[in-house]
Amino acid sequence: xxxxxxxxxxxxxxxxMDIAIESERIAAVGRALPIHGRQEIDAAGDLVTPPFVxxxxxxxxxxxxxxxxxxxxxxxxEGIALWGELKPSLTQExxxxxxxxxxxxxxxxxxxxIRSHVDVCDDRxxxxxxxxxxxxxxxxxxxxxxxxxxxxxxxRSRSALSNLKRAIALGVxxxxxxxxxxxxxxxxxxxxxxxxxxxxxxxxRVDMHCDESDDPLSRHIEILAxxxxxxxxxxxxxxxxxxSMHSMDNYYVSKLLxxxxxxxxxxxxxxxxxxxxxxxxxxxxxxxxxxxxxxxxAAGIDVAFGHDCVMDPWYSLGSGDMLEVAHMGLHVAQMTxxxxxxxxxxxxxxxxxxxxxxxxxxxxxxxxxxxxILDASSTIEAIRLRAARRFVIRRGNIVSQAPAxxxxxxxxxxxxxxxFRLYR
Ligand code: FE2
Numbered sequence: 051x052x053x054x055x056x057x058x059x060x061x062x063x064x065x066x067m068d069i070a071i072e073s074e075r076i077a078a079v080g081r082a083l084p085i086h087g088r089q090e091i092d093a094a095g096d097l098v099t100p101p102f103v104x105x106x107x108x109x110x111x112x113x114x115x116x117x118x119x120x121x122x123x124x125x126x127x128e129g130i131a132l133w134g135e136l137k138p139s140l141t142q143e144x145x146x147x148x149x150x151x152x153x154x155x156x157x158x159x160x161x162x163x164i165r166s167h168v169d170v171c172d173d174r175x176x177x178x179x180x181x182x183x184x185x186x187x188x189x190x191x192x193x194x195x196x197x198x199x200x201x202x203x204x205x206r207s208r209s210a211l212s213n214l215k216r217a218i219a220l221g222v223x224x225x226x227x228x229x230x231x232x233x234x235x236x237x238x239x240x241x242x243x244x245x246x247x248x249x250x251x252x253x254x255r256v257d258m259h260c261d262e263s264d265d266p267l268s269r270h271i272e273i274l275a276x277x278x279x280x281x282x283x284x285x286x287x288x289x290x291x292x293x294s295m296h297s298m299d300n301y302y303v304s305k306l307l308x309x310x311x312x313x314x315x316x317x318x319x320x321x322x323x324x325x326x327x328x329x330x331x332x333x334x335x336x337x338x339x340x341x342x343x344x345x346x347x348a349a350g351i352d353v354a355f356g357h358d359c360v361m362d363p364w365y366s367l368g369s370g371d372m373l374e375v376a377h378m379g380l381h382v383a384q385m386t387x388x389x390x391x392x393x394x395x396x397x398x399x400x401x402x403x404x405x406x407x408x409x410x411x412x413x414x415x416x417x418x419x420x421x422x423i424l425d426a427s428s429t430i431e432a433i434r435l436r437a438a439r440r441f442v443i444r445r446g447n448i449v450s451q452a453p454a455x456x457x458x459x460x461x462x463x464x465x466x467x468x469x470f471r472l473y474r
Pocket of ligand 1: 106107167358
């Protein structure tokens with residue numbers, strides 16, 4: 051075997067597991083495997099997981115914080131206006147450089163697959179070309195899936211539809227949309243119809259920013275589910291954000307959830323961004339504005355947590371840490387039961403992998419040897435500690451290493467403790 055990882059704890063809780071890797075794939079998983087590895091890693095009971103997956107990101111805007119100025123109100127609408135100010139001065143070199151830097155951060159965080167929306171409302175398609183270039187360059191170590199995203203509105207922006215089709219022709223993978231940003235509810239619904247029919251014709255997946263508002267009467271997720279069902283696109287359509295569902299009438303939601311389930315539409319919440327951008331028009335009490343994650347899960351709907359933004363016009367924080375995303379999602383959704391906390395870990399690993407349609411993702415023989423060894427003994431402890439990524443492995447090769455959380459304490463009246471392992 052090329053590599054054997056010994057004494058791992060797996061996300062399902064099984065302990066003392068060995069993982070054998072041969073030719074970029076997992077060859078065997080079991081207890082005390084009688085196999086010799088040319089290289090061996092002793093996980094010493096630490097959690098070994100398939101890599102983190104971010105199902106919702108904006109790599110064209112990432113790490114542009116402060117350009118050309120900061121978002122003074124911190125609101126969604128000022129962020130969109132600010133992005134509009136920044137767009138004319140974007141260069142392909144700067145876009146590529148920032149995206150490559152972010153991908154380095156991602157790998158160090160064990161984040162090896164990202165679905166990034168890319169704005170197509172620039173007739174030059176500068177960001178599209180830049181991110182297609184980045185996608186090819188990072189392919190050996192990170193799966194970058196791109197969504198053609200009409201940020202300024204498909205029908206509201208003059209050339210958005212033709213630009214979106216050009217972007218798809220250039221190699222962008224997924225059809226995006228932003229129905230709540232169109233001029234009317236009717237235009238929003240029409241944009242969904244046009245985009246879903248285009249995607250169905252091309253055999254592509256759909257992922258729309260959908261109902262990203264606090265408007266309890268926003269109904270675009272219903273229309274998205276309708277067209278997904280009508281066009282036979284079950285399992286290939288995703289509604290991102292769905293924040294208005296937080297504010298919708300409860301009776302209506304009880305009708306809506308089975309429709310989403312029946313249409314095979316997945317949901318993506320973006321906890322860090324939803325909790326900071328929504329509820330801005332509220333006096334107290336302020337709504338949280340994240341979609342109804344536990345209720346969606348209970349209805350049998352796939353729900354992933356996305357990062358959405360890192361140091362961009364909408365959000366000045368973040369570092370590519372999907373455990374930070376899961377940590378915030380857990381708190382905002384009050385998912386504090388044992389099973390619920392574990393589900394938050396799945397929302398940044400297995401579930402987004404399914405939403406992206408990643409092939410060979412997982413921990414069974416035959417899967418890609420893409421693994422992360424965490425400084426934690428369980429999925430819940432990983433979230434609690436935002437645990438260090440001790441080893442990140444891609445196709446059987448170690449691509450990143452980091453030390454466990456340690457400190458050298460020198461406390462008055464107490465013997466010095468060297469290499470004290472923190473918090474466990
Ligand atoms: Fe987004």
